[in-house]
Amino acid sequence: MKTLIKKRGLLQLFLAFLLLTGGAIIAGCGSNSNDKQTVTSNDKVKTYYVATRGTFKPFTYMDDKGELTGYDIEILKEVQKRNKDIKFEFKTMSIESAFVSLTSNQVDIIANQMGRNDERAAKYTFTQEVNNYTSTKITVKGDRNDINTLDDLKGKTMILTPTSEVARVIKKFNETAEPKINLIYTDKGSAESFNLVATNRADAGADYEVAVREAKKTLGLDLKSVGSVISSVPTYFILRKDADSQKLADRIDATVKEMKADGTLKKISDQFLGADYTVVPK
Template sequence: MKMKSRLLLSSVILVGLSGILNGCSTKETTTADGTEDKVILVGTQNDYPPFAFADENNELTGYDIDVVKEVDKRLDGYTFEFVATPWDSMFLALESNKIQAVADQVAKTPEREEKYLFTDESYFAAETVIVVKSGRTDLQTLEDLEGKKVGALAGDSYTLLLEEHNKKAEKDIILKYSESGTPSEILQDVQNGRVDAYVNDPIMINSVMKKYELDLEVVGNPLVNDQIGIVFKQGEQGEELKALIDTILKELKEDGTLADLSVKWTDGEYIPE
């Protein structure tokens, strides 16, 4: 196991899109023992609790952050630093090599796997559910959402699910794309009636509901069960990182580290078999 300085272990970079587009694509850093590590910039959101969010000190924390930090501890030759990145800029930053990996509860889908590299080892098993204002009983399924206004973030797996449904539905779900780009804003729109519902992960939903004291509830059965992986750009560097990180994710799964982190952040073990 490598030894690093406290500064490198806790390093978090909070930047906007302009900072991402102007940042360096590759660099090295000197560790406590004098060796050179390649720095891998990992993109993640800063408003997606409990997976990735900014704490009271404006540093990124959460389940996904802790998983990458555990990988970092066990992988010699690399240092991982986090870049707070809006969802709608995430894959642009990856494609332009402003970040070299994404750890942001990204679900594996056939469409995404055609464009990007995912770790074979999933580090979280996520559900997709419908959330509405408490007391509402008419929305339980995707079909129930047809003709209703549903909050959406462009390009995420939950929105893609709704867009795919619309391709074959007689009546479209009316997608209201968020200008802010944050799930918490959409959940507040459900609360105040701007939209009828939102589709996302129940753990994040419950975390935001508690934080903002929202009177919402999850309804119906899970729509989808997703496997979550770390994402890389296609190419030599991505292939190298994927192979290295897959081995470590398997270790973290087998020795119970992922289960412990899942319980810490979600109160349950949501680890794929």
């Protein structure tokens, strides 16, 4: 009888031990689960706001479904795809408004075929990897054969985007031109430039050859690019000049470099620009 009682006591002690160790194991599992949740919660996706015009086809525009797309836009979408902790939200606005929004921290990036110059570089951070190379020529109405050079535009009216590289080239030309080219400006980019030239309210514009070709094909506008290339510059993304923006620029550069190496950037250029503009024009 005593032996039986002793055995029962040992069994009870053993069961109690199991309960205690089992509870510890469960608690331990719960602790590991919480640790994993902490890691996941700390791995947050950061949203960056991108300013773009949205009316500059084929670089940045609304498609038939009302969704923003275009060459510049799809580069950043691919960057987002390859960097799971980065998300881009796009805001459409004029380039002048974009610079104001960038300076006031309302947006983080400008994506709109942005050229680099010393004045901008002193104020802003640029990505280092080239997105593409532009090819800007004089834009005239299809039936105009009297304009092929800037000299032909003396005394005539030309519409320009004030922040563009070609605007600086033509302003420089105008310093010694007689008579001078009558320059008018638009903050609506090629959309307004094409309209004014096509309706004879401006004698010429200065636009990307790619954009003119696209406007003729998709909008049926009677336009053509003439003469030699006025300006061919590499384009980049622009960010604020601070440490966080530099880190983002470095991430974008690393990804775009990968896209060049595996052929993705050329593929996007072929799709949206009709040719490979990721290399220096010949």
